[in-house]
Amino acid sequence: MSNSHLFLKPAFITTPGQNGVGRYVCQLQRVVLKFCMSHGSSRGVREFIETRLLEFVKESPEVAVYLKPRRHKSPIIKAEYLNGETQWVNARQFTDDEVLKWLNLLKSQSSNRSGVRLRKLMHTDFPSIQGPWTPYLFRDPQLNLARFPSEELSRPLHGTKTATQQLFEIFEKQKAAQNANSS
Amino acid sequence: MQSLRVISRLLGAQPLAGAQCRAVKRWVSPTMRVIVLRKKALGPQPEQRRSQFLEWNEEVELRCFSKRLGEEFEGKALREAFVQPEWANVQEFQARQAGDTAFEPVAHNRELAENGAQIISQTIRGAYAPSYPSDVVEGIHSHLTSQEMLAHVGKHLGIKDLIKSLEYPPEERSLADTFRALVGALALSSPPERVQRFVEDFLLCQMVGKDVYDIWAPAQPYEYMLRLLQAKGVEQVEPRLCNQSASNTILANFQVGLYDAKSKTCLGLGWGENIKTAKETAALDAIQRLHASD
Numbered sequence: 305m306s307n308s309h310l311f312l313k314p315a316f317i318t319t320p321g322q323n324g325v326g327r328y329v330c331q332l333q334r335v336v337l338k339f340c341m342s343h344g345s346s347r348g349v350r351e352f353i354e355t356r357l358l359e360f361v362k363e364s365p366e367v368a369v370y371l372k373p374r375r376h377k378s379p380i381i382k383a384e385y386l387n388g389e390t391q392w393v394n395a396r397q398f399t400d401d402e403v404l405k406w407l408n409l410l411k412s413q414s415s416n417r418s419g420v421r422l423r424k425l426m427h428t429d430f431p432s433i434q435g436p437w438t439p440y441l442f443r444d445p446q447l448n449l450a451r452f453p454s455e456e457l458s459r460p461l462h463g464t465k466t467a468t469q470q471l472f473e474i475f476e477k478q479k480a481a482q483n484a485n486s487s
Numbered sequence: 488m489q490s491l492r493v494i495s496r497l498l499g500a501q502p503l504a505g506a507q508c509r510a511v512k513r514w515v516s517p518t519m520r521v522i523v524l525r526k527k528a529l530g531p532q533p534e535q536r537r538s539q540f541l542e543w544n545e546e547v548e549l550r551c552f553s554k555r556l557g558e559e560f561e562g563k564a565l566r567e568a569f570v571q572p573e574w575a576n577v578q579e580f581q582a583r584q585a586g587d588t589a590f591e592p593v594a595h596n597r598e599l600a601e602n603g604a605q606i607i608s609q610t611i612r613g614a615y616a617p618s619y620p621s622d623v624v625e626g627i628h629s630h631l632t633s634q635e636m637l638a639h640v641g642k643h644l645g646i647k648d649l650i651k652s653l654e655y656p657p658e659e660r661s662l663a664d665t666f667r668a669l670v671g672a673l674a675l676s677s678p679p680e681r682v683q684r685f686v687e688d689f690l691l692c693q694m695v696g697k698d699v700y701d702i703w704a705p706a707q708p709y710e711y712m713l714r715l716l717q718a719k720g721v722e723q724v725e726p727r728l729c730n731q732s733a734s735n736t737i738l739a740n741f742q743v744g745l746y747d748a749k750s751k752t753c754l755g756l757g758w759g760e761n762i763k764t765a766k767e768t769a770a771l772d773a774i775q776r777l778h779a780s781d
Contacts, residue, residue, distance in 0.1 A: 325692040
């Protein structure tokens with residue numbers, strides 16, 4: 305994560321209302337293109353409306369497109385999503401290509417994604433299919449019958465032999481060897 | 488600076504584009520200040536109905552709505568599905584008050600909603616009855632047909648702005664009623680298989696990622712399990728304390744297993760912070776296993 309992402313809101317990938325499980329519903333419900341009929345900054349939007357808007361509307365019949373001319377103001381693309389969010393895109397000095405690209409982006413989004421940083425590109429509600437760990441997982445069944453305090457279980461599991469024990473062992477070996485020789 | 492210039496242009500301080508304006512007019516700041524103060528004095532304003540905006544065309548909205556669902560509605564039925572009975576009544580009352588004799592009563596969605604509710608219930612029961620006992624099916628049914636769930640589904644189809652109700656934003660009750668009415672309206676214009684498919688695609692898919700036994704649980708699991716077992720011929724159940732750890736502490740943990748007293752087979756295992764909870768959890772586990780084995 306770089307410094308420029310520090311103040312973005314972190315989020316996970318989500319799907320509103322199980323969209324796409326049954327059938328896919330385009331989450332963009334409405335677009336308002338606000339533009340000026342004479343000002344230069346709206347030129348691209350005007351060109352888009354003249355040449356490519358009908359094509360866009362035919363391709364996406366589920367999006368209601370409104371045109372709102374207003375004098376001497378920057379052109380704006382206002383998008384309304386099904387979850388109630390609204391997104392404004394300042395389309396000042398945009399070319400018609402850029403307008404189309406933005407509209408396609410808005411159409412493929414599920415909500416206003418500006419100012420949001422995805423924490424990961426994948427997300428799951430069930431990180432483990434094995435279930436939670438419990439203290440009894442892989443526990444030796446013998447322990448069920450153990451009586452405490454138990455000398456056997458109180459010993460360290462992987463203790464090294466003490467010097468006395470080693471001496472005892474050597475002594476026992478020597479004794480066994482002597483017994484074998486004498487007999 | 489830039490925004491102030493924009494504001495001054497908004498207020499008509501500047502002649503048309505092209506003319507140079509190098510200063511912000513001196514009246515802009517006090518005017519804006521007064522506007523802000525007046526807005527503050529007015530207090531929070533109610534949310535405006537989307538249908539009252541200038542850019543609103545109901546014909547287009549309805550057509551887009553049916554395209555969004557991928558369904559064809561008979562024109563009048565869809566329109567009717569969005570009209571709440573209270574709204575229709577008020578409309579009629581106002582016309583009568585104004586002495587309008589030519590006013591025709593607006594058709595509302597009560598009948599459609601009743602019809603739709605029936606179809607929804609049938610579809611849910613039909614989908615779950617083959618694999619779950621009737622208690623569980625009823626639990627799922629009440630979860631899926633709850634007002635909250637139907638309103639949630641409806642809202643994500645975009646019915647909020649299209650509803651004709653007295654209140655705005657519409658209450659959950661209106662949203663749920665409208666969703667039911669939509670199903671009813673679809674039944675008027677499509678074959679039953681298609682309507683069933685609609686309910687499956689939008690309502691039943693809400694069960695994805697949810698555990699049925701998180702939604703449905705009996706109030707007294709141990710007694711419920713005993714009744715189930717009696718029907719199966721198991722008379723006596725032997726609860727055993729299988730494991731315990733950290734007892735007498737705040738992290739106390741017990742594991743209880745339920746065994747068939749005769750055949751000594753395990754019926755269910757459960758955990759809990761005390762033995763009673765663990766026993767009930769074990770009973771829930773046993774119920775799940777019994778349902779799965781049926």
